Amino acid sequence: MCGIVGYQGNEEACNILIDALRRLEYRGYDSAGIAIWDNERPIRLARKQGKVNELQGAIREDDFRGRMGLAHTRWATHGVPSERNAHPHRAGDVVVVHNGIIENYLELKESLKKEGNSFQSDTDTEVIPHLVSSYIRKGNGFEEAVRLSLKRLKGSYALGIIREGENTLIAAKKESPLIVGVGDGEYMIASDAPAIINRTNRFIFLEDDDVVVVRDGTLKITDIDGTEVSRETKHVQWTGAMAEKGGYRHFMLKEIFEQPRALSDTLIGRIQEEQGEVLFEELSLPDMGKMKKIWMVACGTSYHACLIGKQIFEANLRIPVETDIASEFRYRDPILDENDLIILVSQSGETADTIAAMKEVKKKGVHTLAICNVLGSTLSRESHSVVYTHAGPEIGVASTKAFTTQIAVFFMLMLHLGKLTGALDTQDVRRHIGELKKLPHKIQTILDSHSEMEECARRNMHCKDFLYLGRGIHFPTVLEGALKLKEISYIHAEAYAAGEMKHGPIALIDENMPVVFVSPRDQTYKKTCSNMEEVITRRGKVLLFTDDNEHEMSGKVDTVFVFPETVYELQPVLDVVPLQLLAYYIANLLGTDVDQPRNLAKSVTVE
Ligand code: AGP
Secondary structure, eight states: OEEEEEEESSSSHHHHHHHHHHHHHGOOEEEEEEEEESSSSOEEEEESSOOOHHHHOOOOOOGGGGSEEEEEEEEOOOOSTTTTOOOOOOEETTTEOOOHHHTTHHHHHHHHTTTOOOOOOSSTHHHHHHHHHHHHHHOOOHHHHHHHHHHHOOOEEEEEETTTTTOOOEEEESOOOOEEEEEEEEEEESSSGGGGGTTTTTTEETTTTTTEEETEEEEEEEEEEEEEEEOOOOOOOOOOHHHHTTSSSSHHHHHHHHHHHHHHHHHTTETTTTTEEETTHHHHHHTTTOOEEEEEOOHHHHHHHHHHHHHHOOOOOOOOOEHHHHHHHHSSSSOOTTTTEEEEEEEEOOOHHHHHHHHHHHTTTTTEEEESSSSOOOHHHSSSSSEOOOOOOOOOSSOOHHHHHHHHHHHHHHHHHHHHHTOHHHHHHHHHHHHHHHHHHHHHHHHHHHHHHHHHHHHHOOOSSEEEEOTTTTHHHHHHHHHHHHHHHHEEEEEEGGGGGGGGGGGGOOOOEEEEEOOSTTTTTTHHHHHHHHHHHHOOEEEEEEEEOOOOTGGGGEEEEOOOOOOGGHHHHHHHHHHHHHHHHHHHTTTOOOOSSSOOOOOOOOO
């Protein structure tokens, strides 16, 4: 997730764009860049790795005079953070900034290279200015060249495009967010409101396939074919801080609601349903024929994802998987075989224990594969191989969208390995891809019922202890649900395998303890119903989360939240979402610092 801004108006653009970038840095800050045109000289362009401050230090204002320009702050998805991969990207006299993922960039790049184009970066974005320039060379005008190029792109984009010699700023949107700010004698484009809330509160929220043309101070909005469309200008009364969270009260809530998009971005460019394939451009593996064991190692929420990954892999690949907490693994001299595969999971890629575990493994010459959300992070750079979640920056300390996208990556890796080992055939993979593709919409269905969780939170916010119970793949899910609650609300919450209840935890049950059950209609359904009866018999309060509209316990429990069905191994992606919402709403009602809970940090970079 990157941040883009553009300006055309009556004032000098440089400082306006730099200020706008600063307000977007929470969207990513690997590198930043700016391009300014003054109606005469060639477009001035500067790019720097690092934050906006680095960029500002690299430019002299009088060198960057002009009243039209683009700027970009990057969250790397393709191509590590570096100056050469920073935006804006230029080809000929066309300059582009982009937020999103161009799924078919490799094929476009090959075709453009055959036309004689040479590329300077590893990014997907760079194909766009080359495409536009190529269409201009073929005799098309700037605007038409952009439209023809947009029709060749697959994936997601929010674009700003300018060309030397034309006082025209073109913007286009597909799946990635983009808005127009309507100022006094000026127009701006931005990834979202924080960037420009200080210059205007009049916004046009663009829709997919919209194309914006700002030419000589006039605004035109059309569809991709050039037919004008009407879009309402809305007056938004947001403060800057509110706008940074997209109108959400906390980053955590925003990130819970970003999960459909985060999941789509993580799938895009990898799942090939027709071919029954899952491809990872950045993946390298040891010899699968000799592999006897896979290890999955992480901390916190990422460890819970590993517990789910284990069940996904073992159920489908029939390869033994051992999981471990990184801080334990690194000190117990694990018995590794040189043919093993060690998968290390970390949202930040900077967790000290997980990095230390990776180093221990590399010393023994064993292959390491990182699953990370931050390109260029230590773990992603120093592991033999890496697969990225494309969840975008996760600002809230409590991990949410990283967790669900980690599970999606595990599931896709299982499909990929299953084809390699023959454990799965093309039809199996096609069927599973079909289920994967439905997940973003199913998560949205849950999010649309968020008010049920807010009500449940209100009823239970003053309880001092919670017990979370689940079986099978729902045991790690309830571990995650309990962690969410305790780390942001400071309420004691613990999770157990439901079958363990009679081996101790049942002694805790009384009328003051809510017991959360995750109990979809699966192979342990009946057993879990018995557990619920035992809780109810002891006056315990049951909060039931299930995919079964007619759960046999529905009439006996305090709360029932029904989420959509999916295949067993993907259920945690869905059943964790109401648990995230429950934790969030309780913490919000209690007034704790949800995004930065006491004693915690987003990345534990010390032991
Ligand atoms: C999760 O909500 C916590 N913030 C914490 O457990 C976190 O998952 C853990 O510190 C691991 O972080 P990582 O994924 O960045 O390695």
